[in-house]
Amino acid sequence: MTQNYPLYLIALLPFLGAALNLLFGRRLGNGIVSLIACGAVAGAALVATKAVWILGHDLPTKGMLVDQFFEKDWITAGDLHVAAGLMLDRLSAVMVLIVTWIALLIHIYATGYMEHEPDYARFFGYLNLFTGSMLILVLGDSLPVTFVGWEGVGLCSYLLIGFWYQEDKNATAGRKAFIVNRVGDFGFLLGICLLWTLLGTVKYAEMGSLLNELRRPFWMGWPAGYWVAVFLFIGCMGKSAQIPLYVWLPDAMAGPTPVSALIHAATMVTAGVYVVARTHGIFDITPSAAQMLVSGIGAITALMAATIGIVQRDFKKVLAYSTVSQLGFMFVGVGSGAYVAGIMHLMTHAFFKAGLFLGAGSVMHAMGGEGDITKMGGLGKHMPITRWTFFVYCLAIAGIFPFAGFFSKDAILAGAFASKFVMADTANPTQQMLINLYPKFLWGTLTLAAFCTAFYMWRLYFMVFTGTFRGTHEQEHHLHESPPEMTLPLVVLAVGAVLSGLIGVPAVMSHGLPESVQHFTGFFEHWLVPAIVPASPEPHGHALEWGLMAGATIISIAGIGLAASLYRGGISKAAENVKNSLQPVYALLWNKYFVDELYDLVLVRPLKMLARVLWRVADAVIVDGGLTKVGPALVGWFGTRTRRLQNGDVQRYLIAVVLGAAAVLFLSTFWLPYRGVQGSITKEGRRVNLVLGEGKVPNNRLVYRIDWDGDGKFDEENVRHAEKGFFHDYQNAGTFRIVVEAHDPDWHVGKSSADWILGARKPLSVTVE
Amino acid sequence: MDFLTALMTIGLNHFLVLGLVIFGIGIMGVFLRRNALITLMSIELMLNAGNLTLLSFARAQHDMRGQALAFLVIAVAAAEAAIGLAIVVGLFRNRKSTDLDELNLLRF
Numbered sequence: 001m002t003q004n005y006p007l008y009l010i011a012l013l014p015f016l017g018a019a020l021n022l023l024f025g026r027r028l029g030n031g032i033v034s035l036i037a038c039g040a041v042a043g044a045a046l047v048a049t050k051a052v053w054i055l056g057h058d059l060p061t062k063g064m065l066v067d068q069f070f071e072k073d074w075i076t077a078g079d080l081h082v083a084a085g086l087m088l089d090r091l092s093a094v095m096v097l098i099v100t101w102i103a104l105l106i107h108i109y110a111t112g113y114m115e116h117e118p119d120y121a122r123f124f125g126y127l128n129l130f131t132g133s134m135l136i137l138v139l140g141d142s143l144p145v146t147f148v149g150w151e152g153v154g155l156c157s158y159l160l161i162g163f164w165y166q167e168d169k170n171a172t173a174g175r176k177a178f179i180v181n182r183v184g185d186f187g188f189l190l191g192i193c194l195l196w197t198l199l200g201t202v203k204y205a206e207m208g209s210l211l212n213e214l215r216r217p218f219w220m221g222w223p224a225g226y227w228v229a230v231f232l233f234i235g236c237m238g239k240s241a242q243i244p245l246y247v248w249l250p251d252a253m254a255g256p257t258p259v260s261a262l263i264h265a266a267t268m269v270t271a272g273v274y275v276v277a278r279t280h281g282i283f284d285i286t287p288s289a290a291q292m293l294v295s296g297i298g299a300i301t302a303l304m305a306a307t308i309g310i311v312q313r314d315f316k317k318v319l320a321y322s323t324v325s326q327l328g329f330m331f332v333g334v335g336s337g338a339y340v341a342g343i344m345h346l347m348t349h350a351f352f353k354a355g356l357f358l359g360a361g362s363v364m365h366a367m368g369g370e371g372d373i374t375k376m377g378g379l380g381k382h383m384p385i386t387r388w389t390f391f392v393y394c395l396a397i398a399g400i401f402p403f404a405g406f407f408s409k410d411a412i413l414a415g416a417f418a419s420k421f422v423m424a425d426t427a428n429p430t431q432q433m434l435i436n437l438y439p440k441f442l443w444g445t446l447t448l449a450a451f452c453t454a455f456y457m458w459r460l461y462f463m464v465f466t467g468t469f470r471g472t473h474e475q476e477h478h479l480h481e482s483p484p485e486m487t488l489p490l491v492v493l494a495v496g497a498v499l500s501g502l503i504g505v506p507a508v509m510s511h512g513l514p515e516s517v518q519h520f521t522g523f524f525e526h527w528l529v530p531a532i533v534p535a536s537p538e539p540h541g542h543a544l545e546w547g548l549m550a551g552a553t554i555i556s557i558a559g560i561g562l563a564a565s566l567y568r569g570g571i572s573k574a575a576e577n578v579k580n581s582l583q584p585v586y587a588l589l590w591n592k593y594f595v596d597e598l599y600d601l602v603l604v605r606p607l608k609m610l611a612r613v614l615w616r617v618a619d620a621v622i623v624d625g626g627l628t629k630v631g632p633a634l635v636g637w638f639g640t641r642t643r644r645l646q647n648g649d650v651q652r653y654l655i656a657v658v659l660g661a662a663a664v665l666f667l668s669t670f671w672l673p674y675r676g677v678q679g680s681i682t683k684e685g686r687r688v689n690l691v692l693g694e695g696k697v698p699n700n701r702l703v704y705r706i707d708w709d710g711d712g713k714f715d716e717e718n719v720r721h722a723e724k725g726f727f728h729d730y731q732n733a734g735t736f737r738i739v740v741e742a743h744d745p746d747w748h749v750g751k752s753s754a755d756w757i758l759g760a761r762k763p764l765s766v767t768v769e
Numbered sequence: 770m771d772f773l774t775a776l777m778t779i780g781l782n783h784f785l786v787l788g789l790v791i792f793g794i795g796i797m798g799v800f801l802r803r804n805a806l807i808t809l810m811s812i813e814l815m816l817n818a819g820n821l822t823l824l825s826f827a828r829a830q831h832d833m834r835g836q837a838l839a840f841l842v843i844a845v846a847a848a849e850a851a852i853g854l855a856i857v858v859g860l861f862r863n864r865k866s867t868d869l870d871e872l873n874l875l876r877f
Contacts (some may be wrong), residue, residue: 649870
């Protein structure tokens with residue numbers, strides 16, 4: 001089932017390329033930098049392809065290649081032991097092939113697009129770093145490893161959006177992307193932690209058998225699995241730009257165009273879809289509230305972003321909203337159980353959306369950086385390759401047979417239409433009816449979104465490539481087709497956009513074809529189902545399925561037709577009229593439903609206000625005004641009083657040293673026996689008790705000699721002080737002088753109570769009757 | 770008691786007291802005098818007082834370790850004198866004085 005394979009190579013090669021280019025790139029020259037960057041990605045692509053080949057040929061459908069770096073001590077904290085490793089199964093195989101090969105095409109494209117960039121090496125270093133992180137993301141064998149890649153691509157996204165950080169706008173866009181993603185990442189992390197506490201594992205391969213644990217009620221009456229799914233999906237919302245966290249993606253267009261194509265269209269933003277498919281066991285749990293959430297958000301995002309895309313004037317902004325919308329399609333796919341359709345759309349979208357962005361880059365390259373489509377027009381005759389490849393991509397995204405988008409989008413629509421959501425039995429009839437209508441709502445929303453998609457894509461196409469040029473004379477003079485390193489990826493991606501759909505033809509269409517052809521046309525589904533993901537829901541009856549397909553096609557053609565009638569050969573009078581007659585709607589869409597303004601009002605401003613309060617009160621007043629004044633004042637006060645100690649006069653220091661040494665010697669040698677001969681006397685008849693040292697001397701340290709009657713001869717020798725001291729029973733009455741000698745055997749010093757200096761404080765004498 | 774008899778009664782304590790007196794003279798010289806040369810000489814006195822004490826104990830306790838240590842102290846004293854005198858000479862060349870109180874550049 002599993003086989004070891006050095007999968008680390010796939011991710012390591014781009015990381016090495018990144019290290020070389022970031023550390024030494026400035027000195028290497030652009031040629032070598034491009035060679036390193038493209039070579040690293042090409043190497044990764046070849047290793048990945050080899051690995052996938054082994055996976056497909058030598059292993060059963062559920063098999064996987066593994067590469068375990070840490071058995072269990074990657075993270076160790078208390079009794080938490082997290083393993084880490086890479087794994088390649090049939091789902092990650094799809095992603096790895098998409099990521100490596102599309103990254104390679106975009107790297108090649110970027111060598112042309114960025115040729116005049118002074119910071120060439122930094123760009124390619126970041127791009128390689130991104131590719132490596134993305135590969136860690138898709139190859140990770142557990143959620144924490146995926147999370148490492150997840151954060152890595154987030155960082156690279158930030159770095160590349162703000163690549164031209166000299167302009168404030170770009171740096172701000174980078175920060176916005178990073179902060180919005182942070183919100184999602186927090187949810188993602190919570191999901192991982194929750195899953196860990198529930199299952200005790202976060203490894204994909206081990207999760208499947210434990211899913212029953214997730215059915216237990218957990219919080220607010222929902223099962224635990226629902227909350228895990230919600231938290232993970234919050235992460236996916238951030239990374240894959242879904243409502244309400246989609247706002248960063250349109251701004252992310254501030255980055256260089258190859259970045260938009262690679263990160264913000266083809267790979268990184270699809271990570272959320274991948275994660276949902278990867279952890280589908282959690283999302284599949286009934287009641288299917290998590291699925292309804294995912295598909296509902298996807299559908300609404302798809303429609304909302306598509307409507308915004310209709311009125312945008314910036315080339316890349318249109319494509320950005322298109323990406324958000326298409327990601328919504330994918331989430332409807334994976335959210336309604338049609339995982340194959342979602343992943344398939346991810347793949348076909350990677351081809352045509354990367355192509356669209358690269359086409360946009362090609363156009364903007366020719367326009368000298370101008371991105372406003374109202375200033376373009378008639379570019380088709382100047383740049384035929386860009387134009388015709390763009391034509392293919394537009395057909396693909398609009399979903400025209402037999403282009404790739406037709407098959408994948410149709411599969412999503414069919415899956416959404418046929419999906420079934422199971423809720424708790426306690427649902428009342430109204431709720432039950434709404435749940436039953438939910439698939440139709442998803443389908444309807446998506447169909448509307450598909451219409452808008454066809455319309456805005458073809459509006460874009462007609463406004464840019466047909467009609468007459470609307471820009472300045474100088475720009476027109478400058479128009480040229482892009483160099484071959486840019487047009488080659490366009491052509492390759494266009495071929496992909498035509499052909500990649502053919503491996504996922506719905507069964508109903510290939511019905512009656514020869515066996516071998518059917519094997520090919522159903523390849524994508526057989527690759528993933530049933531080993532990796534469950535089978536997609538299918539509409540009842542072939543007639544219905546044909547009908548859905550026909551409906552989708554008609555909708556798309558209608559969208560294209562409307563776009564053609566309004567924008568073919570330039571912006572028509574009719575288009576202006578429509579815009580003027582629907583002024584409020586236009587304003588709403590042009591301002592993107594005022595979502596940015598809403599967030600600004602609800603979140604950004606209160607946070608800024610709080611920050612301002614903290615700055616002005618906590619920082620400026622309490623810290624700067626209070627704490628920072630108190631500390632120096634204390635230190636200063638203490639310093640002025642102690643500076644005299646350090647007057648620089650060595651002789652005085654020396655006196656202090658000598659006096660100190662003398663004091664230490666004196667205290668340790670003479671003081672101890674001196675304390676030892678201080679005593680108190682108590683009487684009980686003729687018995688006299690003598691306690692020496694009085695607790696000032698460590699017990700039994702001193703050795704005593706005692707003369708009880710003052711006759712000069714010691715009555716007791718070599719005795720140690722017991723707990724209660726010494727006692728003596730006198731034979732006769734009278735007054736007796738007692739002499740005690742204490743001796744410290746450690747220091748060889750002694751003291752007698754009768755000594756003239758430092759003797760007993762009171763004369764020791766006793767009168768007995 | 771004639772002189773020789775008195776000499777016979779000289780014991781360890783006498784030598785220790787002599788060492789203490791020499792050490793006291795030395796340390797007072799370091800405390801009170803400001804001339805670098807005198808200070809150096811006082812340090813020599815202190816070292817030699819230590820030597821005397823070491824030798825006295827060595828003799829009294831029949832332990833040669835004290836004598837060996839005294840040689841070490843003599844070597845250290847020689848090195849100290851060489852370096853100290855070199856410093857004093859260098860000092861005098863620069864400042865035309867050996868008064869230690871004038872060497873206060875590093876004081877605050």
